[in-house]
Amino acid sequence: MNKFWQVHWVTRRHAAAASDHPVPREWADLDVREEAARIDPGDVFFTDPNYQVGPRLTLYTTRSAFAHLARETRRNHAGDCCLFFNFLWQRGKNWCDAEVEDLLDFEDWRRWSPRNPRRIGGSKWDRELSALARLYKWAGAKRYVAANPVVMREVLGRHGEMVSVPAQRAKNARSSNVKWLTPRAYRLWRDVGLRGYTADGRRDPSFRGRNDDRNAAYSDLLFSSGMRLSEGGSLLTLEVPVLEESVKRFFDGRLAKAATKSRRERTFYVAVEDLRSVAAYERTTRRAVIRRAQAKGVYESRDDIWVLEKRSGGQQPVLHLWDENGQSVQRPLLTACFIVLGYLTGMRTGEILALENGCCPDPQGPPEAARRHLIYARQFKGARDEDGNHQSAGVVREAPWVAVPQVVAAVRVLEQLK
Numbered sequence: 001m002n003k004f005w006q007v008h009w010v011t012r013r014h015a016a017a018a019s020d021h022p023v024p025r026e027w028a029d030l031d032v033r034e035e036a037a038r039i040d041p042g043d044v045f046f047t048d049p050n051y052q053v054g055p056r057l058t059l060y061t062t063r064s065a066f067a068h069l070a071r072e073t074r075r076n077h078a079g080d081c082c083l084f085f086n087f088l089w090q091r092g093k094n095w096c097d098a099e100v101e102d103l104l105d106f107e108d109w110r111r112w113s114p115r116n117p118r119r120i121g122g123s124k125w126d127r128e129l130s131a132l133a134r135l136y137k138w139a140g141a142k143r144y145v146a147a148n149p150v151v152m153r154e155v156l157g158r159h160g161e162m163v164s165v166p167a168q169r170a171k172n173a174r175s176s177n178v179k180w181l182t183p184r185a186y187r188l189w190r191d192v193g194l195r196g197y198t199a200d201g202r203r204d205p206s207f208r209g210r211n212d213d214r215n216a217a218y219s220d221l222l223f224s225s226g227m228r229l230s231e232g233g234s235l236l237t238l239e240v241p242v243l244e245e246s247v248k249r250f251f252d253g254r255l256a257k258a259a260t261k262s263r264r265e266r267t268f269y270v271a272v273e274d275l276r277s278v279a280a281y282e283r284t285t286r287r288a289v290i291r292r293a294q295a296k297g298v299y300e301s302r303d304d305i306w307v308l309e310k311r312s313g314g315q316q317p318v319l320h321l322w323d324e325n326g327q328s329v330q331r332p333l334l335t336a337c338f339i340v341l342g343y344l345t346g347m348r349t350g351e352i353l354a355l356e357n358g359c360c361p362d363p364q365g366p367p368e369a370a371r372r373h374l375i376y377a378r379q380f381k382g383a384r385d386e387d388g389n390h391q392s393a394g395v396v397r398e399a400p401w402v403a404v405p406q407v408v409a410a411v412r413v414l415e416q417l418k
Contacts (some may be wrong), residue, residue, distance in 0.1 A: 005048055005085040010034065012041040012115040021405055032382040040063065040346045040401050042071070044078050056144050057095070064138050068404070070261070072230060077131035083110075084132055096139065099148040102133070107168055122170030123177075129166045172317045189220055199371060220274035225256070227268055234259040235310070243279045251275055258343065337410040345375065345401045354378045354394060360411045362405055373408045374400040 005065040034040070044061040047053055066074065087106050107115050111125055111382055120128075133150040140148045150166050181189075191197040193214045193409045196207030209215070234256070241251035241328045257265040272279075299305060309320040321335065328351070341352050360375045378394035389417045403411065 005046055005082045007075075007082050008045050008047060010039055010041050010043045035379075042183055042346070043067065044074055045080065046078070047391070048085075048094075053097070056139070056142075059142075060135060062137055066134065066138075076127065077134065080131040081127065081135055096145050098136070098145070099147070100149050100151060102397040103149045103168065110171075117246070122173035125170050126173050129168055131230065133166050152201070178280055186223055190216055194219055196199040211285065213277075213281050213285050217274075217277040219370065220277050221270060223275040224271045225268040228261065231255055231259050231261075231268075237282060238308070240278060240282075241275060243272070243275050248272065334414075337414050340406055340410040344404055344407050346376075347377075347401060348379075348381065350380050350394075351377055354380075355414065356416050360408060373405075375403050375407070376400045 011139055019073070023044055026168065037047075038059070039062055044066075046057045046061075061078070061211050066077070070379065081095075084098070084103075084106055088095060088098055088102060091102065093102070107125065107129075110120050110128070111122075129150065133152070135148050136145060136148045139145045151168065152164045152168045154162050155165050173365070188199065192199060192204075193203070194209070195212045196204050196209055198204050218232060221227070222229065225232070235253075239246050239253055239256075241253040243251070250267050255266050255268055260266060289358075293299060307322040309322060337351060341347055341355075342349070354375050355375070359377050360373055363373060375396065377400075379396040379397040383395045
């Protein structure tokens with residue numbers, strides 16, 4: 001029996017579909033079952049130490065405001081909740097049995113107990129407390145817990161309004177802890193830690209790292225531009241500034257708003273020497289890896305890849321794409337709407353192409369009610385009639401897709417184009 005709660009992520013491809021073992025083969029239609037339960041790729045779920053999935057926790061991670069948080073925030077919050085669940089499990093309690101005293105003891109163990117060799121500071125505790133407060137507030141509203149273990153209190157907000165905050169917030173939390181690193185110290189760290197050199201500039205024979213040029217180029221890009229890990233990792237090759245023969249010391253590029261934490265498009269700058277290391281990696285190691293993958297048929301075995309063929313258009317570029325069904329998507333406005341719908345709703349290609357005018361009506365009800373836009377459209381995967389025959393024309397999905405404002409704007413643009 002496992003000793004701990006665990007966090008899992010729903011993937012697009014399931015090992016059960018490719019397995020020859022009789023037990024996994026019974027779950028070959030797992031994606032159909034998940035879709036029927038409105039569980040989508042990228043959703044989070046928990047398993048307890050008895051390997052059982054908690055249905056109420058799954059409702060929280062897939063059908064609450066938690067599902068609309070940024071991926072990194074969901075990852076952090078899920079891990080923070082898992083720690084508390086394990087603490088309760090050692091006391092013989094489930095997550096829904098938590099009491100105020102349990103949370104007080106948990107804080108003592110996390111922050112001050114000498115029995116804990118990895119104590120945390122105030123900022124980390126505030127993040128864990130925020131994750132638990134969000135969970136138990138939702139569970140209390142659903143009447144899944146007898147009482148909320150997170151005690152709240154009223155404080156004066158920054159704009160003069162009264163807001164509720166956890167009473168156990170740390171008094172010594174720091175919003176930031178900036179430590180400066182000089183370029184010389186950074187280069188030494190990069191060479192020793194990422195490239196496999198010693199402090200005196202010699203190759204370290206004990207270094208066993210791989211892809212050292214890729215890691216060093218990525219680190220140079222982040223250090224020079226100030227981008228976050230997720231921002232730098234989201235860049236397409238065509239979004240990396242083009243290295244030109246020029247006297248300029250810095251080159252500028254643009255980050256898409258979907259990739260930034262503030263959800264606003266912004267400009268970044270990269271030093272020419274760091275841009276050279278990125279360009280060298282693209283021309284050598286990256287190209288070799290792609291060719292090896294092509295020779296092995298790696299890309300042909302996947303069904304969720306979009307291929308960027310070329311870019312044209314100068315100041316207003318047009319991306320020439322091929323989707324997973326081999327269909328060409330070239331018009332810039334349609335491409336933008338297509339990407340927004342697919343990324344923010346989880347709809348498949350055929351479902352987006354089958355959208356009709358009026359599929360996303362304005363919500364009705366009083367202004368003070370919690371109103372949201374919904375997309376009523378057809379789904380094709382798992383679409384069957386009463387006799388179990390596949391419906392090629394699709395069926396109207398019972399649970400409509402939830403549309404955030406960006407998705408609503410994309411639908412309105414498509415309606416105008418039609």
